[in-house]
Amino acid sequence: CTDDLDRFPTNALTNDAQFSTIEGYKQGLVGTYLQLSGSNNFFYRGYWELQELTTDEAVNTWGSHKTTHLDWSSDHAESSEAYTSGLYLITLCNNFIIEASPNTLSARGFSETDKSEIAIYVAEVRFIKAYAYWMLLDLYGNPSFPTEETLLNSEIPKQIKQADLFDFIESELKAIDGELKTPRSNEYGRADNAAVWSLLARLYLNAEVYRGVPHYNDAITYSKKVIDAGYSLESNHAWLMLGDNYQNTNEFIFTFNYDNGNIESWGTTNVYALGASGVPASINGMSASWNLYRVTPSIPALFPSNNPNTDQRAVFWTENDEASRTLDIESLSNSKHGYSIYKYRNVDRAGASLAQNNIYNNLSDIDFPVFRLAEMYLIYAEAVLRGGTGGDMPSALAYINKIRGRAYANNPNSTLGNINSSELTLNFILDEKAREMMWEGYRRTDLIRYNKFTTANYLWAWKGGVKQGAAVNSKYKLFPIPISDILSNPNLTQNPGY
Amino acid sequence: IVVKGTVTDTNSKLPLAGVNIVVKGTNNGATTDFDGNYQITAAKGAIVVYSYVGFVSIEKTVNNALINVAMAEDAQALDEVVLIGYGSTRKKDLTGAVTQIDSKEFQKGFVTNAEQLIANKVPGVQITPISGKPGAGSSFLLRGGASLSASNTPLFVIDGVPIGLSDGPGALSSLNPDDIASFSVLKDASAAAIYGSRGSNGVIIITTKNGKSGALKVSFTTKASVSTNLYKQRVLTGDQYRQVAQKASLVSGVPVADFNLGTANTDWQDEIYQNALTTDNSISFSGGLKSLPYRVSFGHLDQDGTLKTGNFKRNTITLNVNPTFLDNHLKVNLNIKGISQQERKADESAIYTAVNFDPTQSVRDPNSIYGGYWQYEEFASNPAVLHGHNNPVSKLEQVSDRTTSVRSIGNIQLDYNLHFFPDLSVKLNTGYDIAKSKWDYFVPANHFPANISNGVVSSGNPASETKNIFSEITLSYLKDITSIKSRINVLAGYAYNDFKTTNYFYPTYDVDGAIQTGSTPNFDFDIPQNTLISYFGRLIYTFNDKYVLTGTIRTDGSSKFSKNNRWGVFPSVSAAWKISDEAFLSDSETISDLKFRIGYGVTGQQDGIGNYGYIPIYNLGSSSIKYPVGNQFIQGIDPSATDRNRKWEQSTTSNLGLDWGLLKDRISGSFDVYYRETKDLLNQITIPSGTDFANSIVKNIGSLENKGFEIKLNATPVQNKDFGWDFGFNYSYNENKITKLSEGDDSGTGLFSSNILVNSVGYGRNTFFIYHQVYDTNRNPIEDQMVDINNDGAINEKDRYRTKSSSPQHIMGFNTAFNYKKLAFSMAFHSNLGQYVFFNPNDNLSGVYNGIFRSNLHQSYFDTNFTQSGNNNQRFSDYYLQNASFLKMDNINLSYDFGNVLNPKKDNNNLVVSASVQNVFTITDFTGGDPEASWNYGSNSGGTYNAPRTYSVSAKFNF
Incomplete structure (x- = not known):
């Protein structure tokens, strides 16, 4: 009776059982979206904090302030988490690609119709993998590089250099261009071909940083592809980060989707809403603030005033009793030093809170736009100004003025707030991006591209650990590879300076 | 003539049933009945032999018709x-x-x-x-x-x-x-x-214990005790905390008013502990019914915890019968144990919380909407970060967490000695271990921060059911071949073990009976199971009663491994030489026993690694996370990390031993020295990111060696009619070294088993891996300054060094007992030397304003004056590594035997009363509490539930 030695788990499935149906493959696909969106982890929340807390857009109240001081060492825990989560996501993607290889699909007896549907899933997973690698490229430069072969052969991953990783992401995205659904034709929450172009546009805009060579022509090409794919700005900027923002399909290209009754996680947009210091439940639509995030004075200074009467994007929370909150940040630990931002609100367009279908009363329905049209406008304009060909200055100005019109008059076609061509400079683009996209996770990348992140070219409160701001070592443009991976993977070399 | 008589036990004076009586040189035999009476026909002058297992055989010459015999237990x-x-x-x-x-x-x-x-x-x-x-x-x-x-x-x-x-x-x-x-x-x-x-x-x-033939013997024991908590963390008082808050305010720039300090001086640790009472009663009945020896016992334990509200009740019943049949050829041994337990668990996280909770607040607050307990109401909106940091007293008093279980362990052993071939016996041993448990968990709606969820009502009935079964068949052959002075003892066997548990899952409800969102489980039950099938054999060969050789072999098949790695073979060989029986020592007055042993063998390990780790599997993701895609909500799947090549961990041990006794064994002892090497270590290792679906996985990697020696010594320095003194001592020394960790280059740091413990080649298991602290001229540690060992200008992992192992090297036990007439006194001690503990109390100001909750500080703050949070390096400083060697007095016990006070006419009864103290004292330089507590480095400094000191009295009646 040695057959009794064959024991199998009761509820878990082997890979052949899991992937015996197309629904099983869709579950696998959704698993990658779950990981990317932070629905079951802190991956994106961690990424967002690395992009914001290192800059003038946000400081946090609790715990270590080394991220804000740009003064971390190789055991920087905050960047370590995003690294391991990102590589976990890449491993999930590699596994899905293996399980969905043409030979495997044939062996499992799928029909041609199913195979072509699964081929779309594979293209989406390759996009997600490219997106995750882009995040690692931007944060760590030279991360570990597991491939499908790593998983198949139990190999220890090699390290990849920044320039090579740029080339890999570019070639992957080009290889799947056209294999995802056409723009705006996929289910809401899944990536389509416009997402591929958007990531290419973002990658090319930063090519000088990543690769040492400019790719502004390509940035123009791909942002233009997205712009021409049928998107338009929503009429009201305040609608972008509301609990019913699933309606913004005109502007949103690819979103992470959240639902307070179905996603129980503290790694989603609820953190950006609840984290905003001092914002009461009546505004954020959930409960009282966690008093976590504030903004340095540099950002309110970009606006005509610190209330939304003129530029409606100036959603700065100065406290009901204004005297108790200061613009200046004397102490990073004092949650009332510095204004905060009530951009993310779990209410509908009419201002009513959404019903909480969970036991926490604190979860979010605000979808997170990974790519939205305004970014493509800004990429187009910046690439034109940086000398890229294939675009033109009048279009750039027109795109920027759509953003301005909406900001000043709830109407992209309004001339209110519009600028003229002489005002359209690179620095204006950087400032406009901060106004339009503050707290959306862009700032660190943008400041690095403008060479303002570590240098004395631009200082803000508590940069370098001093209130007036100070330049720091240029090594801080990249985060260290986490010690745990350095120690466990002999193929890795630490980033310079750590 | 017909000889009659009664056989009794010299000691108890009770009749002995089932004594074998044979007329020497004939097949003529009889056995005693239940009352010890017998009857046999024998010729005058014949010799009758009385034999009984465990007693010295007696021979009597037949002179008349009545022979009463008293048999003595054969201590030897x-x-x-x-x-x-x-x-x-x-x-x-x-x-x-x-x-x-x-x-x-x-x-x-x-x-x-x-x-x-x-x-x-x-x-x-x-x-x-x-x-x-x-x-x-x-x-x-x-x-x-x-x-x-x-x-x-x-x-x-x-x-x-x-x-x-x-x-x-x-x-x-x-x-x-x-x-x-x-x-x-x-x-x-x-x-x-x-x-x-x-x-x-x-x-x-x-x-x-099992039954022995004879009249009913009853033994009743009753015990009562009170336990007190021994260890508290030295944290700031409310007044000290209010002072420190002023400084925290200056450092952080946060106004003191924002700390919302209270006016109380609450010692939260005093609030959570109590003096705990325990009663333990047991009674046993043993004897023989006809030729059926039996023993039945009942026990009832009711034990309170020193942590308030904790309670454990245990009822046990055991039954043993061991009759023999077919002229003693068939021995039956039946054991059944029944256990029922009821437990109310006190939430142990209250200990950590009490250490950290704000000492300026009162336990109760008349304005609190949370059941009258003071809580951090300002953080009520943030259950995610607040989780667990509510008033420790409310955790104990408001939460009811109860489990009950019933369990039975039983087996029957049939040992049949073949009639036609009496050297050979067949033994069947089959049995079970079954258990069933249920739980009830209740949190009222006003418990903080569960207010949002309107309380928790959760029960599982059944929670789990365990059905472990086994069967063994062994064949043994025992033969004394006097012609060649040899004794052969051969055993061959087969065993089947199956371990199966069914775990049931249930949703949780709020106090109004509504299912809590997201609590519906993916599955109603899960049945983890594993099976082990084994064949084994053993030969013990004794020559001339002095030279012994033993060989064993076993092969096991385990369901925890793939077909390729399923079977393992585990041989051993060993020998012994009874030197004291050699002619040159056999007459020695001094040396009464001397034996030399040598052995080598291979053993395996397959536990603690999960049942299905070699199979690549997908588990359904959390039921509370369904990703919105289009108009659907889709639950994810989690692939599990898999080691397809997982196999047995294998240890080889060599052992040399010496057993000795002096002066008729008044002084005796043993000495063993061993070397053990474990190969293919099943090791939880941090794997390179990107290689599997986990940060760490259990893999067969590396080798570990343990070498050491052990000494055991027992002595009876005084033994006379009224006074006796016994002394026991044991010592063990162990050295542990990792010899191999990976397939490739082993020169690296190694594998972390926690933030500060590393497993590196050339070092002991779980070696501390930390920084050298930098001190000022007054020998005070400078905050977050560590020695730059490699002088590269940066403090990073390259500046950490490996130092002591977390395991003790020297372990000693002492015990001694005195008895004077009917008074007995005993003490027991033990000591670990060369033991180190990393004790990192909360000694920086950031605790006061860390925002999630205003945590208390350790008194060591006044030594360090550390002010900053986020000191990554300080957390790994050797400043916190302490020598935790200790000597503990485990037990002191005084007892008096009142003798046959119950019934002075019979001397088979007595009453023994005793008083004892457990955990009497500890001598150590360690400042962090119990040096023997299990330390979970990096997460719970000061949060362990320590063994208490217990004062007890007991009385034992035998009748």
Whole structure:
């Protein structure tokens, strides 16, 4: 009776059982979206904090302030988490690609119709993998590089250099261009071909940083592809980060989707809403603030005033009793030093809170736009100004003025707030991006591209650990590879300076 | 003539039933009846032989028709039989490192958990209470532990029932210590290899008391005790905290008013502990019904925890019958144990919370909407970060967490001695270990921060059902061949073990009966199961009663491995030489016993690693996370990390031993030296990111060696009519070194098992890996300044160094007993030397304003004056590494035997009254509490539930 030695788990499935149906493959696909969106982890929340807390857009109240001081060492825990989560996501993607290889699909007896549907899933997973690698490229430069072969052969991953990783992401995205659904034709929450172009546009805009060579022509090409794919700005900027923002399909290209009754996680947009210091439940639509995030004075200074009467994007929370909150940040630990931002609100367009279908009363329905049209406008304009060909200055100005019109008059076609061509400079683009996209996770990348992140070219409160701001070592443009991976993977070399 | 008479026990004066009576040189025999009476026909002048197992045989010459015989227990005979795997052997035939501890040597005084009976008595076996929780078991570590990540718990065999390893110590805490007769500890591979894949951490064979023929004997024991908590963390008082807050405010720039300090001086640790009462009563009945020896016992334990509201109740019933049939050719031994337990668990996280909770607040607040308990109401909106940080008293008093379980362990052993071939016997041993549990969990709606969820009502009935079954068939052949002065003892066997548990899952409800969102489980139940199939054999060959050779072999198949790696073979060979029986020593007055042993063997390990780790599987993701896609909500799947090539962990042990006795064994002892190498270590390792679906996985990587020696010494310096003095000492030394960790280059740091513990080649298991602290001229530590060992200008992991191991090197146990007439006095101590603990109290100001909750600081703040949070380096400073060597007095016990006060006319009864103290004192330089507490580095400094000090009295009636 040695057959009794064959024991199998009761509820878990082997890979052949899991992937015996197309629904099983869709579950696998959704698993990658779950990981990317932070629905079951802190991956994106961690990424967002690395992009914001290192800059003038946000400081946090609790715990270590080394991220804000740009003064971390190789055991920087905050960047370590995003690294391991990102590589976990890449491993999930590699596994899905293996399980969905043409030979495997044939062996499992799928029909041609199913195979072509699964081929779309594979293209989406390759996009997600490219997106995750882009995040690692931007944060760590030279991360570990597991491939499908790593998983198949139990190999220890090699390290990849920044320039090579740029080339890999570019070639992957080009290889799947056209294999995802056409723009705006996929289910809401899944990536389509416009997402591929958007990531290419973002990658090319930063090519000088990543690769040492400019790719502004390509940035123009791909942002233009997205712009021409049928998107338009929503009429009201305040609608972008509301609990019913699933309606913004005109502007949103690819979103992470959240639902307070179905996603129980503290790694989603609820953190950006609840984290905003001092914002009461009546505004954020959930409960009282966690008093976590504030903004340095540099950002309110970009606006005509610190209330939304003129530029409606100036959603700065100065406290009901204004005297108790200061613009200046004397102490990073004092949650009332510095204004905060009530951009993310779990209410509908009419201002009513959404019903909480969970036991926490604190979860979010605000979808997170990974790519939205305004970014493509800004990429187009910046690439034109940086000398890229294939675009033109009048279009750039027109795109920027759509953003301005909406900001000043709830109407992209309004001339209110519009600028003229002489005002359209690179620095204006950087400032406009901060106004339009503050707290959306862009700032660190943008400041690095403008060479303002570590240098004395631009200082803000508590940069370098001093209130007036100070330049720091240029090594801080990249985060260290986490010690745990350095120690466990002999193929890795630490980033310079750590 | 017809001879009649009665056979009694010289000691108890009770009749003996079932005594064999044979007329020498004939087949003419008889046995005594229940009252010890017999009748036999014999010629005058013939010799009649009276024999009975465990008694000295007596020969009488027939002179008249009445012969009453008093038989004495054969102390020699009892001592001489030692339990080994699947049977027993004469002590003189023993070749392995086996320590047997009988009830005479058990720890005196108040013992609620069976393993404490032998704690610190067996050299090489470290038995440490897991926590102070009532009903909590102990951890076992044999000779430094064979494994890194797999189980280090020995195999327990209780009355022939091998217990599932994962439940090992738990099984012991369900036994009534009063029922236990002996422990036999098989330490080296030559003794344990007969258990093959389950023998690497040693085997502990436990027998409970069984029935003996004769009149009814009743034994009743009643005990009562009170326990007090021994250790508190030295934290700031409310007044100190208010002062420190002023400084925290200056450092942080946060106004003191924002700390919302209270005006109280609350010692939260005093608020959570209580003096705990325990009562323990047990009664046993034993004797013989006709020729059916039996023993029945009942026990009832009711134990409060020193942590308020904790309580553990245990009822036990045991039944043993061991009749013989077919002219003693068929021996039957039936054991059934029933255990029911009811526990109310006190939330142990209250200990950590009490250490950290704001001492300026009162326990109760009349304005609180949370059941009247003061809470951090300002953080009510943030349950995610607040989780667990509510008023520790409310955690204990408001939450009701109850489990009840019933369990039965039983087996029947049929040992048949073949009529036509009496040297051969067949033994069938089959049995079960079944259990069923349920839980009830209730949190009222006004518990903070559960207010959002409107309370929690959760119950599981059944929660789980365990059905472990086993069967063994052994064939043994025992033959004395006097012509060649040889004795042959051969055993062959087959065993089947199946371990199956069904876990049931239920949704949770709020107090109004509504299902809590997201709590509906993915599945109603899960049935983890594993199976082990084994074939084994053993030969013990004794020549001239002086030279013994033992060989064993076992092959095991385990369901935890793939077909390719499923079967393992575990051989052993050992020998012994009874030197004291050689002519040149046999007449020695001084040396009464001298035996030399040598052994080598291979054992395996397959526990502690999960049932299905070799199979790539997908689990349904959390039911509370369904990703919105289009108009659907889709649940994810989680692939599991998989090691397809997982196989046995394998240990080889060599052992040299010497047993000796002087002056008729007034002084006796043993010495063992061993070397054990474990290969293919099942090791939880941090794997490079991107290689599997986890940050770490259990893989067969590396080798570990343990070497050491053990000394056991027992002496009776004084023994006369009125006064006796016994003394026992044991010492073990173990050195542990990792010799290989990976397939490739092993020069790197190694593998972390926690933030500060690393496993590196050339160093001991779990070695501290930390920075050198920099000190100022006054020898005070400078905050966050560490020595730049490699002088590269940066402080990073390259500046950390490996220092002491977290395991003690020297372990000692002492015990001594005096008796003067009917007064007895005993003490027991133990000591660990060369033991280090990393104790990192909360000693920086950031605790006061860390925002999640305003946590208290340790008094060491006044030594360090540290102010900053986020000091990554400080957390790994050797400033916090302390020598935690200690000497503990475990027990002091005084007892008086009042003799036959119950019925002065009969002398088979007595009353013994005793008083004892457990955990009497500890001498140590360690400042962090109990130096023996289990330290979970990096997460719970000061949060452990320590074993309390217990004062107890007991009375034992025998009649």
